[in-house]
Amino acid sequence: xxLKTLRIQLNQGLVMSMVLASAxxxxxLMSVITMSNSPLVVxxxxxxxxxxxxxxxxxxxxxxxxLNVGDIIVYKTxxxxxxxxxxxxxxxxxxxxxxxxxxxxxxxTVAAKRKSQKILTKGDNNQGDDLxxxxxxxxxxxxxxxxxxxxxxxxxxxxxxxxxxxxxKYFKYAIVGLLALSALFNQE
Amino acid sequence: xxxxxxxxxxxxxxxxxxxxxxNLNSAVALRNECDEHLSGALSKVGYExxxxxxxxxxxIGYSCVILAGLMYYVEKKYKNDFNNPDYVMYTELFVVLFxxxxxxxxLFSKFVEKSIKFVGTKGHKTLKVSSHxxxxxxxxxxxxxxxxxxxxxxxxxxxxxxxxxGFLDFAVFSxxxxxxxxxxxxxx
Numbered sequence: 001x002x003l004k005t006l007r008i009q010l011n012q013g014l015v016m017s018m019v020l021a022s023a024x025x026x027x028x029l030m031s032v033i034t035m036s037n038s039p040l041v042v043x044x045x046x047x048x049x050x051x052x053x054x055x056x057x058x059x060x061x062x063x064x065x066x067l068n069v070g071d072i073i074v075y076k077t078x079x080x081x082x083x084x085x086x087x088x089x090x091x092x093x094x095x096x097x098x099x100x101x102x103x104x105x106x107x108x109t110v111a112a113k114r115k116s117q118k119i120l121t122k123g124d125n126n127q128g129d130d131l132x133x134x135x136x137x138x139x140x141x142x143x144x145x146x147x148x149x150x151x152x153x154x155x156x157x158x159x160x161x162x163x164x165x166x167x168x169k170y171f172k173y174a175i176v177g178l179l180a181l182s183a184l185f186n187q188e
Numbered sequence: 189x190x191x192x193x194x195x196x197x198x199x200x201x202x203x204x205x206x207x208x209x210x211n212l213n214s215a216v217a218l219r220n221e222c223d224e225h226l227s228g229a230l231s232k233v234g235y236e237x238x239x240x241x242x243x244x245x246x247x248i249g250y251s252c253v254i255l256a257g258l259m260y261y262v263e264k265k266y267k268n269d270f271n272n273p274d275y276v277m278y279t280e281l282f283v284v285l286f287x288x289x290x291x292x293x294x295l296f297s298k299f300v301e302k303s304i305k306f307v308g309t310k311g312h313k314t315l316k317v318s319s320h321x322x323x324x325x326x327x328x329x330x331x332x333x334x335x336x337x338x339x340x341x342x343x344x345x346x347x348x349x350x351x352x353x354g355f356l357d358f359a360v361f362s363x364x365x366x367x368x369x370x371x372x373x374x375x376x
Binding site: 007017024062 | 227237239242243246249250252253255256257259260263268269270271276279280282283286287290293
């Protein structure tokens with residue numbers, strides 16, 4: 001393979017890589033702006049109907065230090081690794097101990113304190129609150145650790161495609177097939 | 189008899205390796221095929237292709253891709269935890285660098301590379317050849333030759349360059365280019 005052919009192939013590879021890299025960079029930019037590790041989520045269940053339906057895309061914002069009762073938030077727990085969209089029904093602020101660190105010449109340990117907000121949530125369309133969904137022996141969500149962000153806007157129905165892709169395997173192959181066909185017919 | 193059969197096959201295969209069948213109904217495909225053979229034709233007048241423009245663009249582009257890779261790496265390393273200030277700092281840095289470089293890539297494409305398809309040198313002389321189409325429905329190949337500042341514009345219908353089977357007539361194509369370049373060299 002001569003250098004000219006190598007350059008042509010590198011160029012073709014670059015065009016494809018730039019598309020993927022740009023999409024990922026835009027996602028990371030949104031994450032940094034909203035300070036949320038997932039600035040867009042898809043509503044997966046009907047627990048917030050009639051406000052949000054399955055397939056709606058939610059736009060999140062995570063820069064608020066404390067959230068209010070009535071805010072719609074998205075959270076994840078280690079019990080179920082899917083984002084849950086519910087409303088805050090109760091909250092309070094407590095003083096937590098930060099991890100101990102050694103300070104000064106005496107090397108004595110100082111337990112620093114920080115204020116943290118604890119939150120209880122409930123889906124509008126559910127009978128009871130979310131206590132059964134939380135981890136064992138945990139009665140509240142921690143605002144810093146568990147919350148992905150509060151909902152600031154939404155785009156209806158557009159996210160239903162992602163639900164179909166994860167739940168319906170034929171749809172996944174159909175989408176991949178369509179993408180391959182469009183790449184074949186795109187000469188420019 | 190066997191010798192002539194061998195040479196016939198060699199000749200046909202050599203031609204096929206040089207040119208490929210092109211869709212005569214696509215002006216874009218015709219232009220791309222001509223662009224690919226510019227270096228072959230211009231080497232007949234002694235111009236050796238210089239890849240500095242292409243290489244610079246490849247370096248900038250792949251740097252962007254590497255930055256996206258770094259974003260992915262820190263995401264995996266810090267488990268996408270936006271409570272970690274180091275992770276936030278690295279992500280912000282890589283995102284900013286990515287978009288700055290992508291903007292540079294875009295500016296380079298638009299203002300430096302433009303529609304230049306070939307850059308060649310002969311001694312101290314530098315020849316730049318750009319090509320474009322006026323529209324996708326107009327099967328005319330527009331060329332602009334820039335030899336050390338002396339600019340010459342030419343146009344040729346694709347019907348003169350391609351056979352009815354869809355192959356580029358390399359002899360006609362290279363003769364046209366050689367004549368134009370000789371004319372410009374005489375004018376300097």
